[in-house]
Amino acid sequence: MSDYDVIIIGSGPGGYVAAIRAAQNGLKTACVESRETLGGTCLNIGCIPSKALLHASELYEEVSGGHLKKFGITASASIDHAGLMASKDKSVKGLTDGIAFLFKKNKVDWLKGHASFESKNSIKVGDETHTAKNIVIATGSSVTPLPGAEIDNAKGVIVDSTGALSLAKVPGHLVVIGGGVIGLELGSVWRRLGAKVTVVEYLDQILPGMDGEIRKDSAKLLSKQGMEIRTGTKVTGVKTGKSGATLTLEPAAGGAAETLEADVVLVSIGRRPNTDGLALEKAGLALNPRGQIEVDHYLATNVPGIWAIGDVTPGPMLAHKAEDEGVAVADNIAGRTGYVNHDVIPSVVYTMPEIAGVGLTEEAAKEKGEIKVGRFPFLANSRAKTNQDTDGWVKIIADARTDRVLGVWILNRLAGTLIAEAALAMEMGASSEDIALTCHAHPTHAESLKEAAMAVTGKPIHI
Numbered sequence: 001m002s003d004y005d006v007i008i009i010g011s012g013p014g015g016y017v018a019a020i021r022a023a024q025n026g027l028k029t030a031c032v033e034s035r036e037t038l039g040g041t042c043l044n045i046g047c048i049p050s051k052a053l054l055h056a057s058e059l060y061e062e063v064s065g066g067h068l069k070k071f072g073i074t075a076s077a078s079i080d081h082a083g084l085m086a087s088k089d090k091s092v093k094g095l096t097d098g099i100a101f102l103f104k105k106n107k108v109d110w111l112k113g114h115a116s117f118e119s120k121n122s123i124k125v126g127d128e129t130h131t132a133k134n135i136v137i138a139t140g141s142s143v144t145p146l147p148g149a150e151i152d153n154a155k156g157v158i159v160d161s162t163g164a165l166s167l168a169k170v171p172g173h174l175v176v177i178g179g180g181v182i183g184l185e186l187g188s189v190w191r192r193l194g195a196k197v198t199v200v201e202y203l204d205q206i207l208p209g210m211d212g213e214i215r216k217d218s219a220k221l222l223s224k225q226g227m228e229i230r231t232g233t234k235v236t237g238v239k240t241g242k243s244g245a246t247l248t249l250e251p252a253a254g255g256a257a258e259t260l261e262a263d264v265v266l267v268s269i270g271r272r273p274n275t276d277g278l279a280l281e282k283a284g285l286a287l288n289p290r291g292q293i294e295v296d297h298y299l300a301t302n303v304p305g306i307w308a309i310g311d312v313t314p315g316p317m318l319a320h321k322a323e324d325e326g327v328a329v330a331d332n333i334a335g336r337t338g339y340v341n342h343d344v345i346p347s348v349v350y351t352m353p354e355i356a357g358v359g360l361t362e363e364a365a366k367e368k369g370e371i372k373v374g375r376f377p378f379l380a381n382s383r384a385k386t387n388q389d390t391d392g393w394v395k396i397i398a399d400a401r402t403d404r405v406l407g408v409w410i411l412n413r414l415a416g417t418l419i420a421e422a423a424l425a426m427e428m429g430a431s432s433e434d435i436a437l438t439c440h441a442h443p444t445h446a447e448s449l450k451e452a453a454m455a456v457t458g459k460p461i462h463i
């Protein structure tokens with residue numbers, strides 16, 4: 001007889017959500033977590049602490065950068081570094097404790113320790129073996145190392161994202177290797193707090209995978225804020241000295257090498273799936289060439305009774321993708337219908353302004369067929385003008401024949417919140433006309449979505 005109906009390995013946003021939903025579905029459920037606290041990367045060392053620092057540093061820059069003067073307000077600010085870190089830690093603790101509370105409330109057993117497979121329906125955690133009719137692998141991902149740049153978060157010279165969330169002081173010069181989401185967010189935090197920040201990116205633009213226009217315009221805005229962005233440049237060596245590090249850089253296309261001195265180097269070149277030590281072979285599971293666990297539409301692996309969700313599977317490494325898969329897998333296990341529409345997963349970069357998108361990029365949409373594009377700048381939005389915060393735009397990409405919305409991209413202070421409307425519209429199969437005909441409250445930034453939708457047919461009102 002099985003101990004459990006379902007065991008979930010990993011308590012990140014994929015695993016903990018799957019565990020709660022499985023228990024809600026009446027299944028006897030356990031979740032294994034080797035970390036001291038629940039919540040995975042996202043709550044402990046990812047989304048939450050990074051957003052806590054982004055919010056605090058944004059408030060600091062608003063005041064210290066003199067941005068309030070234009071509203072007739074003068075104020076001064078200083079940094080209490082210990083207080084800043086304590087406030088971030090408080091956010092993390094509140095949320096991770098919250099998951100422990102939800103586990104108790106829903107009668108999910110937390111099996112503390114590292115899980116490895118013994119067979120396709122049993123796992124070992126410490127000295128104990130547990131069996132289950134269904135096992136969900138939700139082990140997430142870890143930082144991809146850069147050969148030659150040994151990460152030592154305790155020393156604080158070459159750090160990964162976890163180290164960059166807890167630097168002992170504001171560095172004089174922070175060099176970020178990798179112009180992706182995490183590097184730009186954490187680079188923004190320390191730049192706002194006073195560091196000189198240089199981002200070194202191998203590709204010819206930052207933010208790989210996003211719409212070309214938003215990549216270009218966000219690089220311009222981040223540079224204007226003082227972040228030095230060096231695209232088309234590769235790091236060929238990082239040497240630590242007595243206090244900092246020396247990087248060797250070369251043009252990606254080839255050419256003369258140069259050196260760059262840094263107090264702190266943040267390595268953020270990507271993340272890789274966590275499968276080490278799981279003994280997947282004992283369950284009969286293999287990895288794809290990218291080290292991920294392949295799943296079908298139901299989130300089932302090729303071994304009956306074993307499922308996988310979140311960062312350990314293909315697709316964008318995002319908390320909300322993992323969460324939605326968590327609900328879907330628990331429903332599928334319970335014999336209901338769980339479904340995730342992977343074509344409509346929004347992504348947000350929490351810089352200032354925020355950068356958000358859902359669906360196809362303009363480049364990808366063009367490759368698929370004829371499109372119409374509507375754009376609207378926040379310069380023409382009454383609320384953004386009133387707030388004296390007019391950077392950015394909305395772009396709606398629609399199918400030229402059916403008018404169905406294929407993608408939406410937003411560059412704006414509130415882009416992360418505004419993109420939810422676009423995701424809902426796309427999930428409902430909306431046309432750009434549906435958005436244009438939907439009444440939007442005035443004066444709001446959201447009116448720019450309506451105007452961009454009107455612009456698809458060439459008839460926006462305010463430009």
Ligand SMILES: Cc1cc2nc3c(=O)[nH]c(=O)nc-3n(C[C@H](O)[C@H](O)[C@H](O)COP(=O)(O)OP(=O)(O)OC[C@H]3O[C@@H](n4cnc5c(N)ncnc54)[C@H](O)[C@@H]3O)c2cc1C
Pocket residue numbers: 009010011012013014015032033034035039040041042043045046047048050113114115116138139140141161162182274277278309310311312317318319320321322350
């Ligand atoms: C700095 C940073 C900022 C981020 N910001 C955002 C953001 O703003 N928005 C967003 O959507 N995403 C963000 N992400 C990505 C997000 O954190 C991940 O996509 C998300 O956490 C993936 O969830 P998951 O459940 O798949 O795995 P994870 O959250 O990685 O959780 C997996 C858990 O499994 C545990 N585990 C692994 N192996 C075992 C084992 N064998 N036995 C027991 N336990 C095990 C791990 O300890 C871990 O706690 C960020 C990531 C980082 C690093």
